[in-house]
Amino acid sequence: MRIVIFCHPSFPGSQSMPRYAHWLASGMQARGHEVESWQPKPFFYTLPVPEALKKWLGYIDQYILFPIQVRQRIKGLPKQTLFVFADQALGPWVPLVADRPHVIHCHDFLAQRSALGEIPENQTGWTGKLYQAYIRRGYRKGRNFISVSNKTQGDLHQFLKASPAFSAVIYNGVNLNYTPGQAAESRSVLSARFGIDLSSGYLVHVGGNQWYKNRKGVLEMYDAWRKAYSQSIPLLMIGEEPTPELSELAQTSAFQKDIHFLTGVDDQHVVHAYRGAQVFLFPSLAEGFGWPIAEAMACGCRVMTTSEAPMTEVAGTAATLLRRRPLDELDSQLWADEGAVRIQQILNETAEKRREWIDGGLTNIKRFTIENATDQLEDAYQKILGTYHFASQTHTLV
Structure with missing residues (x-):
């Protein structure tokens, strides 16, 4: 042709x-x-x-x-x-x-x-x-x-x-570089690259500042989780420089020292970010496809995303789902609290259960070669x- x-x-x-x-x-x-x-x-x-x-x-x-x-x-x-x-x-x-x-x-x-x-x-x-x-x-x-x-x-x-x-x-x-690996190795690589102690794990979000990526919602959810539970796992926000609104939201958080905006991250370090994360948070308001869901699953990462298409179309039955963040600010706080519960449920999973979820993700992404x-x-x-x-x-x- x-x-x-x-x-x-x-x-x-x-x-x-x-x-x-x-x-x-x-x-x-x-x-x-x-x-x-x-x-x-x-x-x-x-x-x-x-x-x-x-x-x-x-x-x-x-x-x-x-x-x-x-x-x-x-x-x-x-x-x-x-x-x-x-x-x-x-x-x-x-x-x-x-x-x-x-x-x-x-x-x-x-x-x-x-x-x-x-x-x-x-x-x-x-x-x-x-x-x-x-x-x-x-x-x-x-x-x-x-x-x-x-x-x-x-x-x-x-x-x-x-x-x-x-x-x-x-x-x-999905790019062939997105494959499973050893979480400990990836955490070590990222710790050395960014000067952050990630040896005990972390939560991660990958995305830009577009309104539909819902980075604000990720910060709200993380804040709610830290307030409700006693674990001090850091949050990596990989993508663009934060907007002034996002920076202010992070700086006013009681857990600001554990919120890290990482910019200019190359593809291989994104792969490591997926491999080493305990949870990939992707509560998008909307998408055309939702590529990061498939990328994270391909790296053997546990995924939480929004319970609406096309996120559900890409995730299949291999992700924990959360309702779309509401526009109403009072209801959005309830949404963040619900997200915090979901995060803790994932962190409390047995090794066997976590393996089932990850294997389900690896099977699911075979559709996206x-x-x-x-x-x-x-x-x-x-x-x-x-x-x-x-x-x-x-x-x-x-």
Whole structure:
């Protein structure tokens, strides 16, 4: 196959989607397919202007200059070229190739739902609403879609005006580096790396500052657990630098000395963090897939997550579940207390029971292998191409 992958630009600083696009490209290249990756290059974005204007100049690069370049480049490509959009947020570019073979990868519709007022925890301003509507108009021109979870597919179908020609769910694959190991060894490695005594274990959360990651809820839950029980196990918060709100919440905690925000942690040390943890806390408010759940299980870590899709879809029956953190502050304290009870129940498990949970997780994550995901994607791409015919200079759907 000849494949062109549309990717997010690198200049706004996004990491997860460029990594996903790179994985798509390398996976298809390894199967012998000819792959190109197209993304906007910074031009107006490089101009010396106040930081507040950078985003808007970036939009000019993405939605004015880049489409002009794409229209020129596609003229020289064979009709059989498959255009792959690495994310549905690239919707504004879909009309450029809507009459040619294409597929749109869908990760989550949280920004779309927020813009419509469906998520009270994430209010969207009027410019954000216009931007999300612009994205929606774009991907609605598409005909073929691949979603990372049934939850994401369900949201997609609600947003589309008509049934798509092709729609499949293909789960993400977990990196092969995520494997079980010795907890004591990993704790020793992390203790040396970060200068923290972790020899007796710790709780861990992995995630960014996005509203749906619920880092605030993790801190609330940890605080409630420390107040209710006499154990002094530290908490590792791996991800971005904390927001001012999170920093203040941690600093006002009576247990602040045991709360550690770790940034710039490489993948191998994240693996060690999973392996050495007594519990991985992942009480997300929402996700598109919930990758860290599968990563933690692959490392033999005990997992606690939210009792809503897609977290339940990824975790299966191999995780302890907690209801979604409520918006009401009084009820949220009850939620934190419930979480504290769940944490203590996990810590009190017998070695045999803990082993059962971990083995269940290792069995569960066999659904999420890189090889399986790549096989399914290759098959889906070929099926999509098979719905087009190229007998003439113009092509139409069969």
